[in-house]
Amino acid sequence: MDCSSLYFSYRLCTTFSIDSLGGSKSLKSDKSRIEFIEAKLKIDNYQLDIIEGNLLNRNFNRYSVELKESDESFITFYFTDTQEMKDLLEELKGFIKIDLNMNDSYKTITEANWMNSFTKNFKPFEMIEGVWILPLKDVEENSKDLKIKNGGIVIKLVPGAAFGTGLHETTKIAAKLLKKHIFPRANVLDIGCGSGILSAIAAKIGAGKVVAVDNDPIAIKKACETFEINHLKINTIISDLFKEVYGEYDLIVSNILFEVLVNVLKDAKRFLKQKGKLILSGIITKKIDEFLKIAVYNKYELVEELQMGDWYGCVLENIRKEGKDHEKI
Structure with a gap:
């Protein structure tokens, strides 16, 4: 797989139960309509290992990384609600240049759309x-x-x-x-x-x-x-x-x-x-x-x-x- 392709973390999808989220408003009862807040941010390549280590220690697995040949790549997070997004991004501000007011970096995405993106980019x-x-x-x-x-x-x-x-x-x-x-x-x-x-x-x-x-x-x-x-x-x-x-x-x-x-x-x-x-x-x-x-x-x-x-x-x-x-x- 070349360095411009998309790869996903080893446990990327939703590893949670509906009950465990305490009734988050962003989570629908119909599994096909589970919604995430998608946040795509630019990162420096040398920071990737540090960021992934931090995410692993937090047991946060809903993210993907798009590697580019340049020194900067993109990391995309999938949050269940705005509070989870705020808490994690605040902690990562020491590693990533983040402007939490950049609303154009965030959007709501359903699991179905998310999976379409996954299957499109993930190859044998x-x-x-x-x-x-x-x-x-x-x-x-x-x-x-x-x-x-x-x-x-x-x-x-x-x-x-x-x-x-x-x-x-x-x-x-x-x-x-x-x-x-x-x-x-x-x-x-x-x-x-x-x-x-x-x-x-x-x-x-x-x-x-x-x-x-x-x-x-x-x-x-x-x-x-x-x-x-x-x-x-x-x-x-x-x-x-x-x-x-x-x-x-x-x-x-x-x-x-x-x-x-x-x-x-x-x-x-x-x-x-x-x-x-x-x-x-x-x-x-x-x-x-x-x-x-x-x-x-x-x-x-x-x-x-x-x-x-x-x-x-x-x-x-x-x-x-x-x-x-x-x-x-």
């Missing part, structure tokens, strides 16, 4: 070597797989809520490490599955059992859709991390926020087999040392590390089994 691409992402406009659309060389695999995706494109560096890190360390018939647990890309990759490669977990019902619904159009049998669980999870796994993968990854690191030992591997991504480089100290304290051994830009991921081996065994599912 090679996520990591040998793994292609093929977006489909409609679940019922009949589309032939891309002609992939060297036995590569294709993951079909339908844009929608909790849609993860696989373009973000953290997702690529997790996918690359997963592809390298998975083995035939391995039992794989995906914590924070989002649209199910990592689970789908594991299943396509040849995992024995794959379980996809997310605390967001909309994300789980999207993951199920991904698995259905790819003809994959993958178990899904709505759970806050490991709360509703049972069984033991050869591999546990998680691409999520640093603070949450620390909890994943600590709790995973009860579900990870002896010598099982934990694949984690979403760590900002400045927190690598802190994270690895926590890993060592919790009796993990570092197997491999991978860095892309300002993001870091690693593979940890469970060198000491703790906690009681769980009934397998």
Whole structure:
């Protein structure tokens, strides 16, 4: 994909429930009429990593970035109401030149129009070597797989809520490490599955059992859709991390926020087999040392590390089994 094309954050669409918004006036009961306030702002390219890191820490995922060959690009936000817009933009004023009175920069857009823009600009691409992402406009659309060389695999995706494109560096890190360390018939647990890309990759490669977990019902619904159009049998669980999870796994993968990854690191030992591997991504480089100290304290051994830009991921081996065994599912 060339540098003038449009890319979307790894969890761009609406990852919320209607009730969670407290009855925001901008949100309609008809899902097809969900409205957003779209704000498109010019940014300096060198600021992008800082801005995205800030958005990730806020767990704000409704944005897109239009990269240009010049030093300036555009970032577009999709807000549920004016208060959310004001709060976030006020915080970002230190990174972006923002005039909050520039009304021509903002407009209301429905989810249907937003999705039309998404499907128009988002094209098939090679996520990591040998793994292609093929977006489909409609679940019922009949589309032939891309002609992939060297036995590569294709993951079909339908844009929608909790849609993860696989373009973000953290997702690529997790996918690359997963592809390298998975083995035939391995039992794989995906914590924070989002649209199910990592689970789908594991299943396509040849995992024995794959379980996809997310605390967001909309994300789980999207993951199920991904698995259905790819003809994959993958178990899904709505759970806050490991709360509703049972069984033991050869591999546990998680691409999520640093603070949450620390909890994943600590709790995973009860579900990870002896010598099982934990694949984690979403760590900002400045927190690598802190994270690895926590890993060592919790009796993990570092197997491999991978860095892309300002993001870091690693593979940890469970060198000491703790906690009681769980009934397998």
